[in-house]
Amino acid sequence: MKYPTIDNNLFINNRKNFVSRLKPHSVAVLNANDEYTRSGDQNYLFKQNADLFYLSGIDQEQTILLLFPDCPDPLYREVLFLRQTSEHIAIWEGHKYTMEEARKASGIENIRWLDDFQSIFHAIVHYAEHIYVNTNENDRFLPGVPYRDLRFLEDLRSKYPLHKYERAALIMRDLRVVKSPIEIELTQKACDITRDAFIRVLKFVKPGVAEYEIEAEIIHEFLRQRATGHAYNPIIASGYNAIVLHYNDNNQICKDGDVVLFDWAAEYANYNADMSRSIPVNGRYSPRQRQVYDAVLRVMKGSIEMLQAGTIWNEYHVEVGKLMTSELIGLGLLDRHDVEKQDPKMPAYKKYFMHGTSHHLGIDVHDFASRHKAFEVGNILTCEPGIYIKEESLGIRLENNILITENGNIDLMAGIPIEADHIEEIMNS
Structure with missing residues (x-):
C-alpha cells in the first residue's frame, strides 16, 4: 500500500x-475479492472487497x-x-503481511494462515x-460470473445444509453509509489530493x-501524494465529448474555444473523492459558456442546501428538477x-440533465446505501448537476462532496476552485 497505516480503532469499532x-449464535465469514486474470x-x-476492508483494514488478496x-x-x-x-512469493510478488503486521493493522489478535481455515x-x-x-x-451491480462469495x-x-443462512449485506448497508471521524478524515485527504x-x-x-496529456498530469499528482490512483476511470472530455456521460477515451486534442469537462478524483487508503469541473481550454469562457456554467453552479448551490439529515432521496431529486427546469427556461432551452405538458415520469429537463444529482460516497465511489432511507448525519454525498447541449457541443458538469452533520452540511471540496x-484567474496567472 502507498498510504500510511490507518488507526486500527476504525476497524475495531466497525467490527x-x-x-x-x-x-x-451466528458466525459471519467475509472473503477477499477474486484476483482477475x-x-x-x-x-x-x-x-x-470493500466490506472486508471496512471490518479488517487488510488490503491483501x-x-x-x-x-x-x-x-x-x-x-x-x-x-x-x-x-x-x-x-518464493517474496521474490516474485513482494512483501505480504506478517502476522504481527496484520494484528497492528486490524486490531485482531488471532491471526492464522489461510490453510487453517477449513479445519x-x-x-x-x-x-x-x-x-x-x-x-x-x-443495486448498481449486475454479476456476470459467480464471484468468490x-x-x-x-x-x-x-x-452444512441445515444451518440458517443470513445476508451480511443488510447490516453493511446500514453501517457503511454513516461515516466515522477517521473515514471523514481519509475522504478529506482524497479530496485534498484531488484539489492539488x-x-x-x-x-x-x-x-x-x-486529453491524455491532462490525464498524465493528474495521475502524476495523485501518486506523488500517495494516493492509490484514480477513484474511477477518469473522464477528460473536450468539446462534443462532454455530451457522452461516461466518455473515457481521453484521446482527443483540446481545441481553442471549447470547454473540457472533467470527472475524476483520487482514491486514498481505499476511500474515494468524486469531482467534476468544466473549464475553458483557452482560459476564458465565452458569454454562452459562462451563461450555462453559472446556471449549473446555481443549481448545485441550491441542491447542496437541500442535503440535510431527514431529506428523502426521491423528494430531493424532484426539487432539484424544479431548480434545473427554471434554469433551462432561462437559457432558452425549454419554454x-x-x-406544462411534460410527462411527470419523464420531465422535460431530462433532455438536458439526464442523470441523478447525488449518490453516496465512501469505500465505493457509488457507495453501498439504501435509496429509500432518509439522509443521515455522517452521510457523504456527491452533488453533481449538469447541462448537456448536443447542438452546441457543450457539456457542463460540476460536482463536490458533501458531508451531512448535525449543524447542516460541510463541503469537503470547498477548497477546490469552482467559481x-x-x-x-488561475488559468491566466
Whole structure:
C-alpha cells in the first residue's frame, strides 16, 4: 500500500458495530475479492472487497475474516486468515503481511494462515445456528460470473445444509453509509489530493493539449501524494465529448474555444473523492459558456442546501428538477409550455440533465446505501448537476462532496476552485 497505516480503532469499532447486529449464535465469514486474470500470466491490479476492508483494514488478496461472537471457545470469536508468504512469493510478488503486521493493522489478535481455515471453521460452525455470508447487493451491480462469495456460499450449503443462512449485506448497508471521524478524515485527504491535481491541471491546459496529456498530469499528482490512483476511470472530455456521460477515451486534442469537462478524483487508503469541473481550454469562457456554467453552479448551490439529515432521496431529486427546469427556461432551452405538458415520469429537463444529482460516497465511489432511507448525519454525498447541449457541443458538469452533520452540511471540496472567475484567474496567472 502507498498510504500510511490507518488507526486500527476504525476497524475495531466497525467490527463491534457489525457483530452487535448479528442474530444470537451466528458466525459471519467475509472473503477477499477474486484476483482477475488480465492476460496470459498477468492479473489485474488487486482491489480489496470493500466490506472486508471496512471490518479488517487488510488490503491483501486471499484473506478471510471470521466473526463468531458467541463461540464457546473465546479463541475463535474473531479470527483473520491470511495467505502464508514464502521466499518464493517474496521474490516474485513482494512483501505480504506478517502476522504481527496484520494484528497492528486490524486490531485482531488471532491471526492464522489461510490453510487453517477449513479445519477451524468446521470445528466451530456446528455451534452456530446462523451463517452470515457477504454478497454484493449494491443495486448498481449486475454479476456476470459467480464471484468468490457466491462460490463460497454454494460450498457452505453443500457441507452444512441445515444451518440458517443470513445476508451480511443488510447490516453493511446500514453501517457503511454513516461515516466515522477517521473515514471523514481519509475522504478529506482524497479530496485534498484531488484539489492539488486540479490546480495543477488549470495551469497546464491550453489549446493543442491532448486529453491524455491532462490525464498524465493528474495521475502524476495523485501518486506523488500517495494516493492509490484514480477513484474511477477518469473522464477528460473536450468539446462534443462532454455530451457522452461516461466518455473515457481521453484521446482527443483540446481545441481553442471549447470547454473540457472533467470527472475524476483520487482514491486514498481505499476511500474515494468524486469531482467534476468544466473549464475553458483557452482560459476564458465565452458569454454562452459562462451563461450555462453559472446556471449549473446555481443549481448545485441550491441542491447542496437541500442535503440535510431527514431529506428523502426521491423528494430531493424532484426539487432539484424544479431548480434545473427554471434554469433551462432561462437559457432558452425549454419554454413554459414544454414544462406544462411534460410527462411527470419523464420531465422535460431530462433532455438536458439526464442523470441523478447525488449518490453516496465512501469505500465505493457509488457507495453501498439504501435509496429509500432518509439522509443521515455522517452521510457523504456527491452533488453533481449538469447541462448537456448536443447542438452546441457543450457539456457542463460540476460536482463536490458533501458531508451531512448535525449543524447542516460541510463541503469537503470547498477548497477546490469552482467559481468561473476564480478558474479563469488561475488559468491566466
